[in-house]
Amino acid sequence: MKEELSILVQAQYPLIYLVTAEEERAESAIAKIAQQQTQHQRVFIWTVTRGFQEYGKAPQTTQHNTVSPEAAIEWVVRQPEAGIFIFKDLHPFISSPAVTRWLRDAIASFKGTEKLILLMSPSLEIPLELEKDIVVLDFPLPDLQDLDEVLRGQLNQTQVKRISLEAREKLLKATLGLTKDEAQKVYRKAYVKAGQLTEQEVEIVLSEKKQLIRRNGILEFIEEDETLAAVGGLEELKHWLTQRSDAFTEKAREYGLPQPKGMLILGVPGCGKSLIAKTTSRLWGLPLLRLDMGRVYDGSMVGRSEANLRNALKTAESISPAILFIDELDKAFAGGAGSGDSDGGTSSRIFGSFLTWMQEKTSPVFVMATANRVERLPGEFLRKxxxxxxxxxxxxxxxxxxxxxxxxxxxxxxxxxxFDVAQLAKVSDGFSGAEIEQAIIAAMYEAFAQDREFTQLDIIAAIKSTLPLSRTMMEQVTALRDWARQRARTASASVAEYQRLEF
Incomplete structure (x- = not known):
């Protein structure tokens, strides 16, 4: 990103939008780029509270008559010298007709002047009038080298003399995805809580990541104690997952294996699809993030839904390797490619953005999605x-x-x-795993109400009084089976072996 920004400055691009919440770190990077130009450029920073102030100079350099956005842009246009003019948090004002017009006038006047307006904000808001003139860049979160500087500073402050290489590596990797300020705070928190900084304090650091996800509002951090042993059957699927339990390690990269992209689990409701996703997190030792598509859609402002999705995906990438779990994908993206008439095209744009991200992502984010109604899924999702x-x-x-x-x-x-589980299995033919669990719970309630222990007969009675989904939705289940027979891999080992013999 820094190299791209330097190129844009040299190419005299007049308007750049830098999306970041790390103002201090971004300002420092921009100032270094300005100093590296053939003609050193001055850097000015605008805020709505102080107007313009030259970067690195005393507060006396504040231009107090530039507090309003319109006056600030006019001041930039009148400057005779080249420079980089940073506007912090202009996004609440940018859609104002006056501000938009002033920005367009400024862009027209910048030709051949080596002047540049850089909008810096954690939120991306671009009026239609400026879409053709603006370049959007995302300022990356700190890498391991940046975080190592933060850790060294914290070690010096706390006078911790030694820390093992293994502990350093674990602490640094645990803070990937945090800003420098967040990393500083969590290192201080770990030291205050434990009185030291070792690999044992990684859990304290990881707890800060959970807070980051909670603040996001669209992603949910799921903690699951169950292992694959809690899933009955599905041996073929379990085997596939177990084979890839070390797929995100450096050892796998050295072997030449690509990082897994994701998997789609289709099936009858209540048969363990969501449980498989949750237990995979425990098997692979990766955080599980659930993407709530209902929270992504926001009709309060044009472009807000797309921004929500971008922020959620960026958060998932920042704490990768991770598993991104989308439950009931068929409901989240139903008709995504052709539902633009009813919502102004929001669904189509969300769908397109997600497909593009899946195709082009290089970060180790494994997408695990489940679906019940394959006919509702856009065909693009099912492409090889x-x-x-x-x-x-x-x-x-x-x-x-x-x-x-x-x-x-x-x-x-x-x-x-x-309990005779063989008999119970026989009388529950056509039941899903969730329906079997509910039959046991119903038997327990019946026995509890009579102040006795539940028995085999109670469970059988509960089963016989239940009409399973496979019968109430027989046509849908049959259609799903017919579709999957030629297009999907079966999750059960016995069925998979039969299919292999059949072919």
Missing amino acids: GRFDEIFFVDLPTADERQAIFQIHLSKRRSDIGR
């Missing part, structure tokens, strides 16, 4: 190369239903020898 694999999770087989009964009964009672 978008996901590493598409798995189909069908209703559990008899053996898988036995495993599911054993898992749920074991969670509730230490001794399950009195």
Whole structure:
């Protein structure tokens, strides 16, 4: 980004929008770029509270008659010398007709003057009139080298004499995705809490990342204690995930393996799709972030929804490697390619932005998506190369239903020898994993109301009184199976082996 900004300055681009919340660090980078030009350029900084002030000079250089945005831009136009003029947080005013017009007039007057207006803000707001004239850059978060400087400064302040290389590496990687200020605060917090800075304090640092995600508002940090053992059946899918448990390590890169992109899990509702996503986080040792598409859409302002998605994806990339979980993708992007008439094109733009990001992302963010209604998914999602694999999770087989009964009964009672899981599996034919769990819970409520222990017969009675989804939505389940038979990989080992023999 710094190299790109330097090139734009040399090429005399008149208007640049720098998206960042790190004002001090960005100002320092811009000042260095200005000093590296053939003719050293002066740097001026504008705020709505103080007007213009020259960077690095005493407050007496403040131009007090430039507090209003219109007056500030007019002052820039009248300056005879070249310079970089930074406007902080102009986004609340930029859509004003007067400010927009002044910016366009300034751009026209800058030709051959080596003057540049740079808008700096954490929020991207661009009026339609300026779209053709503005260049947008994202100021990157600190890399390991920047964070190492912060850590060294903190170690000097706290007079910690030694820290192992392993502890240093873990602390630095744990703070990737934080700003320099956030990193300084979390290092201080770890020192105050533990009185030292070692690899044991990584958990304190990671807790700050969770706060970062909570502040984002669109992503949700999911903590899951369950392991893959909590998932009954789906051995083919489990095997695929286990093979890739070290896929994001340096060892995998040295071997020549590319980073996994993602996977789509299709299937009947209640068959463990979401649970697989959550337990994968534990298996791979990666943070799990759930993207809530309902929070992405914001009709309060044109462009706000797209900005929400960009910010969410940027946050996910900043704390990568991570798993980005999108539950019920079919609802989130249903008709995304052709639903522009009802919402002014917002859905189409969101859909296009997400597809582009999936195709071009280089950061280790693994997209794990689930869907129930494949006919609602835009065809672009199902194109080869978008996901590493598409798995189909069908209703559990008899053996898988036995495993599911054993898992749920074991969670509730230490001794399950009195239950005949083979019989329970037989009478629950056509039930999903979620429906099996609810049958057990219904049996427990029945027995609890009668002040006794629940039995095999209670569970059988609960099963027989339930009409499973596979019967109430038989046509939908049949259509999904027919589609998946030729287009997706089955998640159950027994079915997968049968299909291999069939071909």
